[in-house]
Amino acid sequence: MTLSSILIIATAYLIGAMPSAYIVGRRHGIDLRHTGDGNLGARNAYFVLGWKPAALVGLLDFGKGAFAAGLATVLSDENHLPYLAALAAALGHDFSIYIRFAGGQGMAAILGSILVLQPRETLLGMAAVALCLLILRNWDLSWAIGIGSMLLWGRHFGRPGWQLLLVAVLFLSIGFKKVVDLPLAHRLKQGRP
Numbered sequence: 001m002t003l004s005s006i007l008i009i010a011t012a013y014l015i016g017a018m019p020s021a022y023i024v025g026r027r028h029g030i031d032l033r034h035t036g037d038g039n040l041g042a043r044n045a046y047f048v049l050g051w052k053p054a055a056l057v058g059l060l061d062f063g064k065g066a067f068a069a070g071l072a073t074v075l076s077d078e079n080h081l082p083y084l085a086a087l088a089a090a091l092g093h094d095f096s097i098y099i100r101f102a103g104g105q106g107m108a109a110i111l112g113s114i115l116v117l118q119p120r121e122t123l124l125g126m127a128a129v130a131l132c133l134l135i136l137r138n139w140d141l142s143w144a145i146g147i148g149s150m151l152l153w154g155r156h157f158g159r160p161g162w163q164l165l166l167v168a169v170l171f172l173s174i175g176f177k178k179v180v181d182l183p184l185a186h187r188l189k190q191g192r193p
Contacts, residue, residue, distance in 0.1 A: 005084075008075055012068035012085035016092025016109055019099045020060035021045050024053050033102050040096075041104030058108050065089050065112030073116065083166040086113030090173050105174045107143075114167060118154060125150030147171045 021040040025032040028049050036044040042061060046054035065086060072085035090106040090113070115122040129146030136142055154164050 005076065005078060005081055008072050008081060009084055009088045012072060012088040013092040014097070015068045015071075016064050016089030016106075017096040017098055017103075018060075018064060018092075019096045019103065020064070021057045021104060022096075022099050022102075024057050024060075025049065028053060033099070039104050040099075040102060041106075042108055044104075061093065061104070061106075061108035062112035062115075064093065065106075065109035065114075066116050067112075068109075069113035069116040080162065080166070082113075082117055083163065083170075086110070086117060087166070087170055087173065089113055090170055094173065107174060110170050110174070114150070114170065118150070118159065118163070118167065120157060121150045121153040121159075124153045 019040060021032050021042070021044065024045060025035075025040075025048070030048060032038070032040055032044055032048060036048040038044070042054045042058035045057040068089035069082045069086045072082040076082070090110050092103075093106040093109040094103045095101040096103045111122065111126070125146045128149040129142050132142035132145050133139070151164055151168060154167060
């Protein structure tokens, strides 16, 4: 990996790490890390602050992912680098250096980056999510079906296996945040850093 590739990935991390929900919450006098479910994302912002601040958080997070992936696409000829930049942005959102490695789950940032990298698959997958939400009324199941359909559409459109794998890793990073946060939350409740 070249120095320029490393710099692009580091920049993508720093873009993703901009704590949109934290900033919007603080503008409303609330630290979302300590309110609601503690997640620094649009969903927690919605339940704590309402739909307008949540929409702003969602757009900013979506934009972070799109910008990071788009920047890597423009600055590099390497096919895999925009996917790695997308992952770096998602990890930046999950573990923001600006707020002591707190963050959200990265769904909006991931969707923004995937929309840049695989627009047809993302739009079709999001349509599947919307349809499932109307029918099933289950947020998590609808997203699981939508994400699975994005991967299936990618295969249908002839995406290489490495791209499908990196998209799957991106979406698995949502669960990674939950796994890492469990022991950390336990330690914090016991008064240990």
